[in-house]
Structures are given as structure tokens and as C-alpha cells.
Amino acid sequence: MNKPKSKWIRIENTHEAIIDEETFKKVQIAMKERTKAIKTTGIIHNFSGKVFCKECGRYMRKKNSSKHEYLVCSNNRDGYDDCENKASIRYDELERIVLDAINKKIKAYYDEEILEQEKSKNNQNRFTSKIKSLEHQKKEILKKKEKTNNYLKSLYEDKVNGIINNEQFKELINNYNTEEARYNNRIKAIDEEINYYKAKKETLETNKMLFSKYEQLESLNRIIIEEFIDKIYISKINTETNTRNIQIK
Numbered sequence: 001m002n003k004p005k006s007k008w009i010r011i012e013n014t015h016e017a018i019i020d021e022e023t024f025k026k027v028q029i030a031m032k033e034r035t036k037a038i039k040t041t042g043i044i045h046n047f048s049g050k051v052f053c054k055e056c057g058r059y060m061r062k063k064n065s066s067k068h069e070y071l072v073c074s075n076n077r078d079g080y081d082d083c084e085n086k087a088s089i090r091y092d093e094l095e096r097i098v099l100d101a102i103n104k105k106i107k108a109y110y111d112e113e114i115l116e117q118e119k120s121k122n123n124q125n126r127f128t129s130k131i132k133s134l135e136h137q138k139k140e141i142l143k144k145k146e147k148t149n150n151y152l153k154s155l156y157e158d159k160v161n162g163i164i165n166n167e168q169f170k171e172l173i174n175n176y177n178t179e180e181a182r183y184n185n186r187i188k189a190i191d192e193e194i195n196y197y198k199a200k201k202e203t204l205e206t207n208k209m210l211f212s213k214y215e216q217l218e219s220l221n222r223i224i225i226e227e228f229i230d231k232i233y234i235s236k237i238n239t240e241t242n243t244r245n246i247q248i249k
């Protein structure tokens with residue numbers, strides 16, 4: 001039935017999301033940055049909105065020659081010759097540098113994870129056997145508890161049959177209660193310990209799954225840059241050493 005918009009009722013989160021909220025937000029921001037880049041420079045490229053001049057803080061704009069693409073401080077346009085960071089940087093050069101830097105980071109984490117996995121294999125076995133032994137202990141205690149329960153029944157019988165008097169009965173019941181409480185406390189402690197080791201085992205398994213997605217990157221694209229890089233700063237060339245600093249955040 002068609003209804004006017006004023007009569008619509010809107011209820012959020014009734015369907016399972018196709019992508020999670022965080023990814024959705026990231027993409028929204030990325031799309032906004034893209035359109036911004038189109039408006040100001042007319043060009044969308046991988047590093048759009050990410051590369052800045054270390055000297056004056058302005059963005060590095062893209063400049064093309066017949067052979068190569070470059071980035072140069074946007075404060076260096078004709079008539080705005082204010083920034084001392086005059087030299088451009090080749091676009092493919094910067095891509096190579098950034099790709100290397102990202103891969104180095106991934107490798108550092110990846111190696112760490114391989115070590116961690118080896119360690120966790122052992123840990124996992126340790127946790128499993130620990131849980132097993134605790135479950136065995138619990139079983140033994142339950143057996144003992146069962147026995148004292150039977151003892152309680154025979155105690156009643158003895159009292160009914162006049163084998164023990166009231167005084168003796170009271171004392172034996174007291175003993176029984178203390179023992180029962182001790183068993184219950186022990187079982188509670190064991191249950192807590194079992195849960196602790198189970199949680200540890202689970203955490204290890206999730207970690208392993210998370211880290212296995214990391215691999216060496218072959219090339220850069222906008223999504224990778226969006227994921228890994230906040231900003232890149234290009235310094236002016238040091239004329240003595242003929243080098244320049246590139247800061248990747």
C-alpha cells in the first residue's frame with residue numbers, strides 16, 4: 001500500500017548488514033576525499049589527498065610530462081613561487097618507496113605471527129591437556145560427593161534404627177555438611193579454571209585466523225593506501241647530500 005512519506009515508520013538495524021558499519025564509514029570518507037580531489041585538482045589518483053609538502057604544508061599536486069608523472073608542491077605554481085621545496089618527485093618512484101615501506105611493516109608482523117603460531121601450537125596442546133586433567137579431577141570429586149551422599153542416607157537409617165543417638169547424629173551431620181561444602185567449593189574453583197583455559201584456547205584460535213590474511217603486496221591501489229596510510233610528507237632536497245626525506249604516516 002502506498003503511503004505518504006509523513007506516515008512512514010523507519011526502524012533501523014532490522015536486517016543484517018551487507019558490510020559492517022566501520023567499513024561503511026571508511027568507504028564514505030574515502031568517497032568524500034575522492035570527490036574533493038576531483039574538485040580541487042581535476043585528477044583522482046592513488047595518492048590523492050595524501051601527499052603534502054613538508055616545508056609549507058600544502059598538498060603535492062600531480063604534474064605530467066610526456067614521459068613521466070610527478071608530484072610537486074602546489075605552492076610552486078606560476079606566480080606563487082613561495083615554497084623552497086621546488087623539486088618534483090616521480091610518481092612511480094614514490095609508489096615504489098611506499099609499497100616497500102608497507103611490505104616491510106607487513107613482513108615484520110608476519111614473521112612475528114609465524115613465531116607466535118609455533119608457540120601457540122604448543123600452548124594449545126598445553127591448554128587441552130590442562131582442561132582434560134581438570135575435568136578428570138572434577139569427576140573424582142563428584143564421585144566422592146556421591147559417596148558421602150550415600151553415607152548421609154545410612155546415617156539416617158542408623159538414627160532411625162537407634163544405632164546412634166541424637167548427639168552423635170548431630171555431630172556426624174555437621175561433619176557431613178563441612179565435607180559437602182568443601183567439595184562444592186573445589187568443584188566451583190575447577191569450573192572457573194576450566195573456563196579460563198577454554199577462553200585462552202579460543203583467543204589463540206581467533207588470532208591465528210586474523211593474521212593469516214597478511215601477505216606480501218604486489219602493487220598499490222587506492223584501497224590499500226586508504227587502509228595503511230594517513231599522510232605522506234615530502235621534504236625539499238638537501239643540496240649537500242642530494243637526498244630528501246619522505247615521511248610516511
Ligand SMILES: [Zn+2]
Pocket residue numbers: 053054055056057058073074075083084085
Ligand atoms: Zn611546499
